Amino acid sequence: MHTVVVLALDQVIPFDLATPIEAFTRTRLPDGRVPYRLKVAGVGSTVDAGAFTLQPRFGLEALAEADTIVLPGCADVTAPVPGEALQALRKAAANGTRIASICSGAFVFAATGLLNGLRATTHWMAADLLARRHPEIDVDPDVLYVDNGQFLTSAGAAAGLDLCLHMIRRDHGSAVAADAARLAVMPLEREGGQAQFIVHDQPPTPRGSVLEPVLTWMEDNAAKELTLEDIAATAGMSTRTLNRRFREQTGTTPLQWLLQARIRQAQYLLEATDHPVDRIASQVGFGSPTAFRDRFKRTVGTSPNSYRAAFKG
Structure with a gap:
């Protein structure tokens, strides 16, 4: 029988804890x-599990007999991980134990050093922080989970269930995993990745910046076929100066900023209206529905129709 050990540290997120169970x-x-x-x-x-206190039946010695260890998320990702827990995880990994994290459990995993040089994910809201704190890890915020073989990571709590079903499928095949998915009222595989849940805010612009008026104009006119020359003329700058100012103050280019504005408008229209996708493509300034669908999927991680099905109120 395969032994799964869920390691619960202080401030564990209850839903993440319940998912592998x-x-x-x-x-x-x-x-x-x-x-x-x-x-x-x-x-x-x-x-400490927030709303209640948990009394685990086992200590760290259980990790030595585990075939799989699951690290659920913790509410405070900046809290130090107990040294004895890190040591026990490293020892288990050296013995070939499979280790998986759910949501912010990736921070506990990262603290062991076992993810160094590997691709990993976590909840999209914490991905930037994980990447800054652990630059040796290739953090991918767009996916539901990452399988490196022995080491696996997942995004939010629901993605933790995706990951558990994936491990069940690895262990016992698709039919067994599909039955487990039915009991959880989940599809065995969800279309798209974590990217579809990310709120794509525009890069911040300093208050009082000379770019503020042109950014407002760009957003108001995003549906038009704007060129770099059009934007530069409105800003009263050369294209070279405009590009430089944009990179200094927003970290991106004018055309990339405009593209992001169009995608945000498209997301709103898909959520709030019944307009056909072809009409939305035109409304937000794409030259063709095909170009819109391709760019939307590359940015958001799923098709416009699938996005609408998931998020329309």
């Missing part, structure tokens, strides 16, 4: 056998 304990093989034995372990006798 739900997925692995309800999995059944075709003959009815239970393939997983699940244990919850902690560093001390009690764990």
Whole structure:
């Protein structure tokens, strides 16, 4: 039987903690056998879980007998990870134990050094912080989960369930994983990645900047076929000066900023209206519906129709 140990540290996020328990304990093989034995372990006798206090039945010694260790998210990603927990995780990894993180559990994982040189993900709101704190990790904020073989990471809590189903499929095949997905009322695979959930804010511009009026004009006229020369003329600058000012004050180019504005407008129209996708493509300034669909999928990670199905009120 495969032993799964969920390591609960202080300020553990309850939903992240429940996700692997739900997925692995309800999995059944075709003959009815239970393939997983699940244990919850902690560093001390009690764990702060926010709304309640958890009393794990097992200590860190359980990690030595685990086939899989799951690291659920913690509410405070800046809190130091107990040294004995890091040591136990490194020792388990050296013995070949599979280790997976859910949401901000990636910060605990990263603290072990085991993700160095690897691709990883976490919740999109924390991805920039993870990348800054651990530049040796290739942080991908656009995906639901990353499978490096022995080490796996996932985005938010729901993506943690995606990851658990993925591991069940790896262990016992698609049919067993599909049954587990049905019990969780989840598709075995969700279309698109984490990118579709990201709020794509425009790069901030300093208050009083000479770019403020032209940015407002660009957003108001995003549906038009604006060229760099059009924007420069409105700003009263040469194209070279305009590009330089944009990079200094927004970190991007005028045309990239305009593209992002169009995608944001398209997302709003997909969420708030019943306009056909071809009409929305025209409304937000794309030359053709095909170009719009291609750019939208590359930016948001899913098609306009799938985005609408997921987010329209």
